Amino acid sequence: MEFAIMKGKRMFTAKKGRLALISVVAVGAAVALAGCASGDPLGSGSGAVSAADTLVVGSQDYYSNEIIAEIYSQALEANGFTVDRTFRIGQREVYLPELEAGGVDVFPEYTGSLLQALEPNAVGGTSDAIYTELQAALPATLRVLDKAAASDQNSWTVTQAFAEKYNLTDIASLKNVTEPLMVGGTSVLETRPYGPAALKAKYGIETAGFTPIEDGGGPLTVKALVDNAIQLTNIYTASPNIKSDKLVALSDPDNLFFADNVVPLVSEKVTDKAASVLNKISAALSTEDLVSLNSESVNDQKSAEAIAAAWLEKANLF
Amino acid sequence: MNYFADAVAWLFDPTNYVGSNAIGNRVLEHLGFTLLTLVFASVIAIPLGFFIGHTGRGRGLAVGTAGAFRSIPTLGLLTLVALSVGIGLTAPYAALTVLAIPPILAGAYTGFEAIDRATIDAARAVGMSAGQIVRKVELPLSLPLLMGGLRSATLQIVATATLAAYVADIGLGRFLFTGLKNLDYAQMLGGSILVILLALLLEGIFTVLQKLVVPRGVAAGRPTDIWAGFTKLAR
Numbered sequence: 001m002e003f004a005i006m007k008g009k010r011m012f013t014a015k016k017g018r019l020a021l022i023s024v025v026a027v028g029a030a031v032a033l034a035g036c037a038s039g040d041p042l043g044s045g046s047g048a049v050s051a052a053d054t055l056v057v058g059s060q061d062y063y064s065n066e067i068i069a070e071i072y073s074q075a076l077e078a079n080g081f082t083v084d085r086t087f088r089i090g091q092r093e094v095y096l097p098e099l100e101a102g103g104v105d106v107f108p109e110y111t112g113s114l115l116q117a118l119e120p121n122a123v124g125g126t127s128d129a130i131y132t133e134l135q136a137a138l139p140a141t142l143r144v145l146d147k148a149a150a151s152d153q154n155s156w157t158v159t160q161a162f163a164e165k166y167n168l169t170d171i172a173s174l175k176n177v178t179e180p181l182m183v184g185g186t187s188v189l190e191t192r193p194y195g196p197a198a199l200k201a202k203y204g205i206e207t208a209g210f211t212p213i214e215d216g217g218g219p220l221t222v223k224a225l226v227d228n229a230i231q232l233t234n235i236y237t238a239s240p241n242i243k244s245d246k247l248v249a250l251s252d253p254d255n256l257f258f259a260d261n262v263v264p265l266v267s268e269k270v271t272d273k274a275a276s277v278l279n280k281i282s283a284a285l286s287t288e289d290l291v292s293l294n295s296e297s298v299n300d301q302k303s304a305e306a307i308a309a310a311w312l313e314k315a316n317l318f
Numbered sequence: 319m320n321y322f323a324d325a326v327a328w329l330f331d332p333t334n335y336v337g338s339n340a341i342g343n344r345v346l347e348h349l350g351f352t353l354l355t356l357v358f359a360s361v362i363a364i365p366l367g368f369f370i371g372h373t374g375r376g377r378g379l380a381v382g383t384a385g386a387f388r389s390i391p392t393l394g395l396l397t398l399v400a401l402s403v404g405i406g407l408t409a410p411y412a413a414l415t416v417l418a419i420p421p422i423l424a425g426a427y428t429g430f431e432a433i434d435r436a437t438i439d440a441a442r443a444v445g446m447s448a449g450q451i452v453r454k455v456e457l458p459l460s461l462p463l464l465m466g467g468l469r470s471a472t473l474q475i476v477a478t479a480t481l482a483a484y485v486a487d488i489g490l491g492r493f494l495f496t497g498l499k500n501l502d503y504a505q506m507l508g509g510s511i512l513v514i515l516l517a518l519l520l521e522g523i524f525t526v527l528q529k530l531v532v533p534r535g536v537a538a539g540r541p542t543d544i545w546a547g548f549t550k551l552a553r
Binding site: 184186220224 | 397400401404405406483484485486487492495496499500501
């Protein structure tokens, strides 16, 4: 609906005659609302199947995911495949229907988050258990290849100073905190199964409230944590900020968060030959690699292509 | 699934009217944020606009700067300010004030500029001082255009104030962000409808205000019956 707001705003500022304005707004609103009335407002409905000899590689609107997608793309190209890159598609709810419709063939995914998207009541467990559950939960037209050791998952994160002050190691130890514990992050964090409600129900941890910071664990979130405007947030474990801003991701022995190993999600068009290329990457990609890839992007401002090419050259897989 | 019906159902769900995230609270927060931003922007833009309009000095600079201000993406500015002052309300107030300054400034100086120079010369001729000219002639005559600027600014703020929820627990934007990330489109659309209703309400108020501030002399100066004067003369 952001579209409708923008549209309304532009019309109001245009300062046409009042009657014209009112009728234009009314028509515009009617059109916008009719568009919203049914169906998925985010679905493009295109679902065009990619050309037979080309593999379409997609990525989330997340810089780290784009780097992995670029590694997949360059590796496939080095092995004789033609690749069509459609990066930065958006979040899972946007691209998953595209994959199912055959519009995208290869997508870097994360085991736990993908499982929860497909199966909201998934049990969870160890990283291997999640991988097995995920394979069972996928629709018939899609499959996941081998998972990498590299993981990039949600975590409850505090500053190192805060952790030392209250002797924090795992999530349960947040009970030691005696000052008001303000949680901050994207507004979904408030309602997620691992959110503040789970902290209270599972560990009896009281939180002081919730501050929305909608940049998804980005620089604003990190700054709020470092400034002590919030004390607890969700940062992805492969974020280079954890090292550079002296943060601590609290360990999660009870698997409150689902393990999120990097895994290629592929369509039926991916042949065994292409699959073996991607599996070689998964076998080589470690969490340390992922953190340093992310750091090259965030701290050194290098492009995804350059970072991917450098990693592939160093890994020397092909 | 009918999203519009769901959104209406969401709007009328009594459970959405209790607690800190109650619709009533969010509407009031949004309104308060909008009006305070309007005050901030007015305090900067109105005196500046009057100065430019009265003296005719700095017009080119003001037009250029205001034009440049208009093109600043608000979310980018918000993020930039928040990165230096931290999360909370300061960054949204600053970013939205910048958004609201150009229309108010334009309304203020064009209000002065649009006045017929003969009117001002006449005022000077009857012995008014510069201060009197500003107070008794220029200011009242410029009010309708200034009010138009404020009206346009208010609409931009009320629609864009949803961004305040990007870094603070305030306003109707909370419903949009929460709905977007949770795939709760009923909530998103419901929040948007509230923003639209608020915008229409403010627009209505400003339409009335804009009529009220037209000086009596100006309103009476354009008779609809063009023969009325002549008939009087003939008598």
